[in-house]
Amino acid sequence: MTAQARDRAIADRLAAGDESALREVYHVYAGAVLGLALRVTTNRAIAEDVTQDVFVRVWEQPEQYDPARGPLRAYLLAMTHSRAVERVRSEDARRRRQETAQREATSAPVSVDPQQAVIGHDVGVAVRDALAALPDSQRIPIEMAYFDGLSYRQVASELDEPEGTVKYRIRIGMQKLRAALRAVEVSP
Amino acid sequence: MTAPLDDAEDRAIARALDADDAASLVTGVGSADGDMSATDEYREALSYLPFAEVEPAPELEDRVLAAALARRPAAVPALERVARRRSRARRVTLAGTAVAGAAVISLLVGTADRPERALRGRIEEIADSVTSIVEEPGTRTATLTAADRESVGTAVLTTDGDGVLYDLALPTPASSQVLWVWLVTPGEHVRLGPVADPDTRSIGFTVTGDTDAVKGIAVSAEPAGITPSAPGQVVAAGPF
Numbered sequence: 001m002t003a004q005a006r007d008r009a010i011a012d013r014l015a016a017g018d019e020s021a022l023r024e025v026y027h028v029y030a031g032a033v034l035g036l037a038l039r040v041t042t043n044r045a046i047a048e049d050v051t052q053d054v055f056v057r058v059w060e061q062p063e064q065y066d067p068a069r070g071p072l073r074a075y076l077l078a079m080t081h082s083r084a085v086e087r088v089r090s091e092d093a094r095r096r097r098q099e100t101a102q103r104e105a106t107s108a109p110v111s112v113d114p115q116q117a118v119i120g121h122d123v124g125v126a127v128r129d130a131l132a133a134l135p136d137s138q139r140i141p142i143e144m145a146y147f148d149g150l151s152y153r154q155v156a157s158e159l160d161e162p163e164g165t166v167k168y169r170i171r172i173g174m175q176k177l178r179a180a181l182r183a184v185e186v187s188p
Numbered sequence: 189m190t191a192p193l194d195d196a197e198d199r200a201i202a203r204a205l206d207a208d209d210a211a212s213l214v215t216g217v218g219s220a221d222g223d224m225s226a227t228d229e230y231r232e233a234l235s236y237l238p239f240a241e242v243e244p245a246p247e248l249e250d251r252v253l254a255a256a257l258a259r260r261p262a263a264v265p266a267l268e269r270v271a272r273r274r275s276r277a278r279r280v281t282l283a284g285t286a287v288a289g290a291a292v293i294s295l296l297v298g299t300a301d302r303p304e305r306a307l308r309g310r311i312e313e314i315a316d317s318v319t320s321i322v323e324e325p326g327t328r329t330a331t332l333t334a335a336d337r338e339s340v341g342t343a344v345l346t347t348d349g350d351g352v353l354y355d356l357a358l359p360t361p362a363s364s365q366v367l368w369v370w371l372v373t374p375g376e377h378v379r380l381g382p383v384a385d386p387d388t389r390s391i392g393f394t395v396t397g398d399t400d401a402v403k404g405i406a407v408s409a410e411p412a413g414i415t416p417s418a419p420g421q422v423v424a425a426g427p428f
Contacts, residue, residue, distance in 0.1 A: 009415060017263030020381050021415075022256060026249060031241035034248075039239040051244065052252045059256040069224075074232040078204075081234070085206045127236035145205045146234055152207055167198070174201045177233040178226075 007072040014062035022059050029073060030055070033080045039147055040084035050083045085149035123184045130180035138173030141166050197226065204230030264379060330405055330426035334359055340424045343405045354390040358407060359423045361386060365409040370419050372404035372427075377419050383407070404428055 013021035037047035065075050144155045156163040204227050326347035334340045341356035361367050367383040404427040408419035
């Protein structure tokens with residue numbers, strides 16, 4: 001069974017209200033969802049709230065996920081990222097983030113080695129290789145925008161670069177990542 | 189002042205990054221199919237960026253599931269939840285009795301020096317307890333029989349939808365197979381879920397909706413690794 005067929009099957013079961021499907025999705029993806037939420041928010045409590053929001057949403061509105069538009073993992077992580085960024089951008093979350101960043105950094109969560117997290121996944125390896133091959137001038141702005149939830153303007157300010165330059169570098173870097181993704185997906 | 193986002197490519201990237209620059213886009217302009225297709229690909233690429241997965245606390249799963257099911261009740265409840273909920277609640281109900289009994293049986297089975305007679309007596313004691321509840325008005329029972337016509341368990345369903353399979357002695361599936369439990373309703377079989385342990389003595393379940401529509405119960409052996417949409421090889425069944 002292909003990955004897309006598996007995602008479609010689980011989507012059908014979610015739509016049918018099959019609770020065991022929700023459990024399966026949680027067991028497979030909760031670690032990634034919580035990990036990304038924590039990476040963006042740097043706050044465990046907020047990250048758990050985001051994780052809850054994501055799984056409640058996928059259960060409540062399963063029709064929102066279309067397997068033809070990409071893997072379930074990508075859908076869940078896009079939702080996770082979006083919600084985590086929303087939280088980071090709220091003034092309250094920003095304050096808590098500052099207060100707890102040090103504490104979270106010293107109480108390392110149980111985690112897997114990020115280098116190992118995607119091993120065995122051809123697409124993941126290809127994208128990670130492409131990311132590693134990017135010059136710092138492209139890679140760093142992408143990571144700042146994605147993991148830190150910063151706007152182009154904020155990235156530009158942090159890097160002390162013109163906003164147009166940052167936008168151009170992000171564009172070039174992102175196009176390379178997309179090309180790596182497409183190269184794997186179209187290969188036999 | 190935010191720099192202008194020039195074209196569909198920039199809009200797709202900004203959307204994938206959740207860059208708040210995307211908010212400055214004119215609604216509708218960026219929602220063309222081509223834009224969204226590119227956004228999906230950028231989002232997928234970003235999902236592979238390296239970050240550490242984090243093991244959630246066990247309590248988080250309970251919290252997430254409770255919140256989800258409160259918003260949208262399950263049409264097909266998971267057996268695991270039903271059994272665990274009843275075990276925790278320690279209710280002296282039909283299902284509670286059987287689940288608690290199953291725990292005792294497991295303990296007896298796991299103790300090598302327990303005499304066989306004690307185990308047998310305990311099973312009969314549980315059956316007696318269930319029998320008194322079965323006599324409540326509206327409660328229905330079904331005897332599960334295997335292909336050789338031997339009884340391999342009993343199913344009970346109350347009028348409020350509480351159900352339990354007890355005294356189970358299910359056939360052992362092949363190593364490449366998993367047993368699944370089904371409700372038999374007119375025109376279709378409703379999947380209840382897989383049997384995690386073929387040696388289990390009891391399984392609780394809940395039926396929402398019209399319990400009268402449930403005409404029987406069946407157990408099938410299915411290839412491991414798939415979620416069947418209909419029973420394949422039925423190994424035991426019985427009518428209510």
